[in-house]
Amino acid sequence: MIQFQHVSKIFHGKPAVENLNLNIAEGEFTVLIGTSGSGKSTTLKMINRLIEHDQGKILFAGDEIHSFKPQELRRRMGYAIQSIGLFPHWTVEQNIATVPQLLKWPKAKIRDRVSELLALLHLDADRFRGRYPHQLSGGQQQRVGVARALAADPEVLLMDEPFGALDPVTRASLQAEIARIHQLSGRTVVLVTHDIDEALALADRIVLLDQGQVIQQGSPRHLLTRPANAFVRDFFGRSDIGIKLLALGAAGAHARKGERLPGKPIAAAMTLREALSEFVSRQTELLPVVDEQGRPIGVLHFRDLVKPAVEE
Numbered sequence: 001m002i003q004f005q006h007v008s009k010i011f012h013g014k015p016a017v018e019n020l021n022l023n024i025a026e027g028e029f030t031v032l033i034g035t036s037g038s039g040k041s042t043t044l045k046m047i048n049r050l051i052e053h054d055q056g057k058i059l060f061a062g063d064e065i066h067s068f069k070p071q072e073l074r075r076r077m078g079y080a081i082q083s084i085g086l087f088p089h090w091t092v093e094q095n096i097a098t099v100p101q102l103l104k105w106p107k108a109k110i111r112d113r114v115s116e117l118l119a120l121l122h123l124d125a126d127r128f129r130g131r132y133p134h135q136l137s138g139g140q141q142q143r144v145g146v147a148r149a150l151a152a153d154p155e156v157l158l159m160d161e162p163f164g165a166l167d168p169v170t171r172a173s174l175q176a177e178i179a180r181i182h183q184l185s186g187r188t189v190v191l192v193t194h195d196i197d198e199a200l201a202l203a204d205r206i207v208l209l210d211q212g213q214v215i216q217q218g219s220p221r222h223l224l225t226r227p228a229n230a231f232v233r234d235f236f237g238r239s240d241i242g243i244k245l246l247a248l249g250a251a252g253a254h255a256r257k258g259e260r261l262p263g264k265p266i267a268a269a270m271t272l273r274e275a276l277s278e279f280v281s282r283q284t285e286l287l288p289v290v291d292e293q294g295r296p297i298g299v300l301h302f303r304d305l306v307k308p309a310v311e312e
């Protein structure tokens with residue numbers, strides 16, 4: 001879907017991105033992560049030509065991005081950023097409708113789409129569509145920013161620290177929304193973050209950058225279990241790697257199916273990292289597991305945390 005071939009960007013004689021090769025498949029959730037100044041935002045902005053690359057080729061859907069008009073690229077790619085960039089004198093509805101208006105969608109279709117997106121992001125349409133950005137909390141503004149990026153159902157969603165500056169609870173709930181939207185829509189997503197747990201929770205593929213170069217790329221499990229060098233190991237936190245691996249597994253996949261146990265159950269979708277916390281805080285070695293509808297599916301055994309999943 002998006003390919004970088006030997007791409008470099010040089011600012012004032014210094015490369016911000018150097019000889020970058022990336023292949024982002026359609027439908028894939030790619031997370032760009034790295035130290036501050038490693039070139040993450042520059043890489044993202046080169047995709048929709050907010051920054052023009054100096055060397056190499058960037059292909060979108062098979063064609064060099066210079067063959068597209070920047071406006072066309074930006075209509076086909078939603079873009080959400082930390083500072084949100086909502087228009088202050090426009091209502092929530094007008095902000096979300098920016099691209100559909102440009103595309104001259106009929107009024108009724110725009111209204112329906114705004115309602116649909118507000119519902120998707122858990123904002124009550126009747127209460128929020130007429131409000132102005134200053135009448136919203138920071139988290140609500142970020143939700144509207146994400147809704148705006150999704151409005152015209154873009155082929156690609158580009159996000160630069162979209163959940164930055166949020167409290168951990170709101171951040172976790174927006175992360176869950178994005179994961180759900182990605183699963184439902186099957187859209188290609190490229191997200192920049194410096195939050196390792198966010199990257200591990202969301203990514204199909206992580207691209208770790210340092211000083212404008214890719215140090216390693218692969219699935220979260222691959223980077224945690226087969227780090228290419230000491231930098232990668234240190235970046236993901238040597239002592240913490242086991243705990244981070246637990247965050248990649250779900251209780252449902254590790255539960256012994258068919259077993260039953262009374263007591264307060266945990267959800268099948270709970271990560272093994274959270275389950276570990278439950279084992280310790282409840283001082284138990286067995287936890288009943290239920291599915292989304294609350295039906296019992298089995299029992300998670302403490303000792304099974306370190307075994308491969310029954311099915312994953």
Ligand SMILES: Nc1ncnc2c1ncn2[C@@H]1O[C@H](COP(=O)(O)OP(=O)(O)OP(=O)(O)O)[C@@H](O)[C@H]1O
Nearest residue numbers: 011012016034035036037038039040041042043194
């Ligand atoms: N417009 C610009 N002019 C000059 N230098 C720039 C410009 N934009 C970025 N740079 C430089 O390019 C390098 C990469 O910047 P970039 O913003 O891509 O990094 P980043 O990984 O997104 O960093 P952070 O996590 O701090 O946001 C940095 O050294 C930065 O100072």
